[in-house]
Amino acid sequence: MRQSARVTIGSLLVLSLLTGFFSLLLAASGYGEELYQSYFASPLLILLNLLPPALLIFAVYFATGRAWLGFAVGAGIVLLASGVDFYKIQIRGDPLMAVDLSVAAEAGKMIGRYSPDIGPPFTNAAIFGLFGTLWTFFVCRYRFSGARRRVFASLLTAAVLLGLSATVYVNDKIYRDTVGDYDIGWPTHNEDFRLRGFVYPFIHSIKAAFPSPPDGYSAAAAEQILAKYPTDAIPENARVNVISVMLEAFSDLSEFPGVSLTADVYAKWHALEAESVRGRLVDNIFAGGTIDTERLFLTGNTALTDIRGATESYVYYFRDNGYYAEGFHPGDDWYYNRTNVCRDLGFERYFFFSDFKNADKSDKFFFDKLRSLYDRRDKSVPYFNHSLTIQNHGGYDATKTAEPHLISREGISDEAFNIANNYLLGIYDTNQRIWDFVDTFRDDAEPVILLFYGDHKPWLGNAESVYRELGINTDTAEDDGFYSLYTTPYIIWANDAAKSVLGDDFTGVGGDFSPTFLMNKLFALAGWGGDAYMKAANAAFEETPVVNSRTETTDALRELKIAEYYRRKHFQHNEMIGDNG
Numbered sequence: 001m002r003q004s005a006r007v008t009i010g011s012l013l014v015l016s017l018l019t020g021f022f023s024l025l026l027a028a029s030g031y032g033e034e035l036y037q038s039y040f041a042s043p044l045l046i047l048l049n050l051l052p053p054a055l056l057i058f059a060v061y062f063a064t065g066r067a068w069l070g071f072a073v074g075a076g077i078v079l080l081a082s083g084v085d086f087y088k089i090q091i092r093g094d095p096l097m098a099v100d101l102s103v104a105a106e107a108g109k110m111i112g113r114y115s116p117d118i119g120p121p122f123t124n125a126a127i128f129g130l131f132g133t134l135w136t137f138f139v140c141r142y143r144f145s146g147a148r149r150r151v152f153a154s155l156l157t158a159a160v161l162l163g164l165s166a167t168v169y170v171n172d173k174i175y176r177d178t179v180g181d182y183d184i185g186w187p188t189h190n191e192d193f194r195l196r197g198f199v200y201p202f203i204h205s206i207k208a209a210f211p212s213p214p215d216g217y218s219a220a221a222a223e224q225i226l227a228k229y230p231t232d233a234i235p236e237n238a239r240v241n242v243i244s245v246m247l248e249a250f251s252d253l254s255e256f257p258g259v260s261l262t263a264d265v266y267a268k269w270h271a272l273e274a275e276s277v278r279g280r281l282v283d284n285i286f287a288g289g290t291i292d293t294e295r296l297f298l299t300g301n302t303a304l305t306d307i308r309g310a311t312e313s314y315v316y317y318f319r320d321n322g323y324y325a326e327g328f329h330p331g332d333d334w335y336y337n338r339t340n341v342c343r344d345l346g347f348e349r350y351f352f353f354s355d356f357k358n359a360d361k362s363d364k365f366f367f368d369k370l371r372s373l374y375d376r377r378d379k380s381v382p383y384f385n386h387s388l389t390i391q392n393h394g395g396y397d398a399t400k401t402a403e404p405h406l407i408s409r410e411g412i413s414d415e416a417f418n419i420a421n422n423y424l425l426g427i428y429d430t431n432q433r434i435w436d437f438v439d440t441f442r443d444d445a446e447p448v449i450l451l452f453y454g455d456h457k458p459w460l461g462n463a464e465s466v467y468r469e470l471g472i473n474t475d476t477a478e479d480d481g482f483y484s485l486y487t488t489p490y491i492i493w494a495n496d497a498a499k500s501v502l503g504d505d506f507t508g509v510g511g512d513f514s515p516t517f518l519m520n521k522l523f524a525l526a527g528w529g530g531d532a533y534m535k536a537a538n539a540a541f542e543e544t545p546v547v548n549s550r551t552e553t554t555d556a557l558r559e560l561k562i563a564e565y566y567r568r569k570h571f572q573h574n575e576m577i578g579d580n581g
Helices: 003-028 033-041 043-064 067-092 098-111 119-138 147-166 172-177 189-194 199-204 219-227 267-274 291-299 314-320 335-344 363-375 414-439 462-469 479-485 496-502 515-526 532-543 555-569 574-579
Strands: 241-247 277-282 324-329 349-352 383-388 448-454 487-494 508-513
Touching: 003 033, 003 043, 003 067, 003 119, 033 043, 043 067, 043 147, 043 199, 067 119, 067 199, 219 532, 219 555, 241 291, 241 363, 241 414, 267 414, 267 487, 277 515, 291 314, 291 335, 291 448, 291 515, 314 324, 314 383, 324 363, 335 349, 363 383, 363 414, 414 448, 414 462, 448 496, 448 515, 479 487, 487 496, 487 508, 487 515, 508 515, 515 532, 532 555
Parallel strands: 241 383, 241 448, 277 508, 324 349, 324 383
Antiparallel strands: 277 487, 448 487
């Protein structure tokens, strides 16, 4: 190989590897040197981040025959995307993912509202890009001869990149197993992405950006399904206020015969059940993944999808009918990317822990604040609020517990007793707070519906061991074991003013069903017809109230999934986007 060829190929190889390292530096910039160093604990992680920039640079080089174009285009794409990711983390708190490319225009409108701190990582990457372009322009002069040869080499390199992207990079098992050793605690969705750099997780996210349409899907078929169901407005004389509360890790352990409680922990909850419509949600999650239950309730979707832009939801339906929509969570706004997702789902305002002075994460603070938000609302318009607690979030201390002791020690280990009692202490307090909160609405002249539901069962120790010590069946191959771990209670309560307006006593057994249909149950009790999508969901609800991997697909459920996919692709409330948040 001639000297010029060695210089050109060698320079491109070194510069392409450096491009990958600069991308990793940008990815780790929010956490510092420790996260960057952690990447090197996994050689495969480093390889998966460095390989795409190299293949892209060489593919362009082979195609054009010019080293400077190969580097400028290939490295430019990688560094620009890494820089946008760096920038996006600052202004939104979540990384750049493939699905974001579909809302690039919306993102462009947002950029002018922010002034992020560029910082050394971004500046250094830009200087490197300029240096690499100048170096390859003046020093790397070797060109492949022959158009066919260049085209073949370029296509081959591109095919390798595409082939790896379609196999290795989207493989979920490899993704789970390939991660640095940085201890980020309990990683959020966004942090889970960041633990793997940028290039690798970005390519992996392509799969989520292009979900497969359901069988029989076409836009025309979806429009035909939805056309069967005319949207109904909520009658003005039936627009009662609605407050829904998702309760963190809330479960009624008294329903299990093997659980020996020494105090009536659930007395207040059972009293409320007696004056409400009550039942169980059949959740898709156990001990975590709270957003699955939360977002299925708000959207009516049958499965959780990644929300990265304005998304149709029942929140928008409330707003279509004159409601003001807001919510509150006494947690961090970045957790599960709620600061962005709540806006994307249509909430006009969403409050977090950081929005209030002297805030804490107790249910006392939560319910007091929720009541104050209701009191200060604009009373000239109806009100929808969806809020969620955090008090009973695990884990629960296994080494000690406080008084009172709410569960018997008999037949269980000290660790199991401590975990269960600590959990129940929080639940006992929650039940008192819910009762007191409901009490404030009993004689309220304004009509109000209150909905309370649990997101998932609590995590009570490794591999459900505490559940087994408490005599709870955890064998999910059996129906009893499955329902033991995958159900949470709900109640729908209405004050006398709402009962009078809506003509329903709001008591009785509401049945068991998926969170997908919880809003349907509330609307049915209120006598509201809902929009076309909700009516399609009603048809599926009648046939298949539980939708999960065990569910047999019926015609109505198949139609609902077609309508759901269409609705994700065709957002109908663009005029409301500027009013969110």
